[in-house]
Amino acid sequence: MKFVYSERYLVDIGIHVFPIEKYSLVNEGLRAEGMGEDDFVQPKPSTREDLLRVHSEDYLDDLIHLRPTHRTISSELPLTREIVDASILAAGGTCLAALISLSERCAIHLGGGWHHAFPSHAEGFCYINDIAVAIRKLQAESRIERAAVVDCDLHQGNGTAKIFQDDPTVFTFSIHQERNYPVKEKSDLDIGLEDRTTDEEYLSHLRYGLAEIFSRSDPELVLYVAGADPYEGDLLGGLSVTIDGLRRRDELVMSECQRRGIPVGVVFAGGYAARIEDTVAIHMGTCRVARELCG
Template sequence: MLKIAWSEIFAHSLPEGHRFPMAKYDLLPEQLLYEGTITSQNLFAPTPLEDAVITATHDATYWHRLRNLQLTPSEIRKTGFPHSKELIHREIVIMNGTVQAALFALEFGIGMNIAGGTHHAFTGRGEGFCLLNDIGIAANFLLRHKGIRKILVVDLDVHQGNGTAEIFREEPRVFTFSMHGGNNYPHRKEQSDLDIPLPDHTDDKAYLHLLRNTLPRLLDEQQPEFVFFQSGVDVLATDKLGKLGMSIAGCKERDRLVLELCATSKLPVTVSMGGGYSTQIAHIVEAHANTFRLAQHIFF
């Protein structure tokens, strides 16, 4: 069964002024339920993640200061959110959503989080609307507790997964692959194991050609036992914070390629939604919904 992490606090714990396009966290499950892609049985509400699992990835001092609202004004500005106890609680629920989705992926082949993809959070700092790194936390959980020996991170958000790259810089068991806008945030990039920076206005044809020529080769070379897929839809031409030129149909083909490769290779995969900032919320929801529709069709 497809299991999807979702909680009302994904959207409702955010500060005023940050709720669009975060309304997608409510609208997306509503759409999937309405059209019959999923039922309520597919959804699970994660609980807050334990401190010990967080500090297995993040610096304990940083986590203590973040949890107790002790970051400096400069540090807070870099995250993009005014901090509150509710916001921190939201973050640790999202983190456990990805950890639990990874455990469901081991059982069913795929697990998904309607939130997550917080790839700009570093070991000891947050930035870019990311306070903690859900992919980093969940990957380390699998390495430590589930005997997984090699993980591939496929980050296809329009922004480089700089925090994830930093977290796993010295970890050979995790291969980080980021294909992103070369002229987009973050302006100072980290070094992933493989980075493919794309020129502005890259269209469906060019994007999909690169991905088809890259991802199967990575699977052959790295022989991962598990995949984390950051499926941000800010690659769309309509995205306010992206600079690429993809259509909703092209974004769907991107997701189909990744998920079909995982399914045919019998690789469990956890999907975190990542970014999406198009002016029309309908474009965001439709592009994200395609990921879930494909997951249901391909794996079940």
């Protein structure tokens, strides 16, 4: 299987809760476990045409020209050329991982998962909704007709939910902490968890959610948002899921997709553990599960 990654993701975001260095640490960890150059693929930036399938022209122009407007200032990130370029490159990375997964069953993007970005504004550390850009690109190229988003980040994927509302070709599922950011949008299926939900409770809810997805939709691709922030040690979270519980989460999602012969593209999304080593361990666990199940 392939890992999509670029060192250009490592941009300066200043003093910030988002641990941007996790990308390079996971890359180094995979190489230490025997992954070689042939296992990694470099992304290319998404084109304007790709981005306009999801985002408004006014918003994209503000973003590309670094204009601090009502459309861009809600990102909670600096607005710099380096960061905007990295966001557009990461959108291309998710597009590439999704495309590769169609032929190789699974691919992992060591990045992406910017599920809070809306069509016309930034939000929650997210400028470009790479998940939506990837799905719309594959649909426009007639590579797929139907997709599902399985969002297991701690925070609801409000931007993704809004983008695909009332679209029968894309099933959106989010399992998240209910009493946490953001203001919720309506997904096709939302499971809002109580504070301090533990491993077994979490996995029980997830099993139900997966069964509902595959009974109510017939996706040709799953994009799996494998956030590390449901972890009990996350600084922005309030769930009580262990590292082993998150490994079992990954096994459950990916094995269900494999059992049904549905390709799965994986993105990392959030993760804000007090110890960055824990966030990296969670993402590494996701990669190991994918390698075990998909080869």
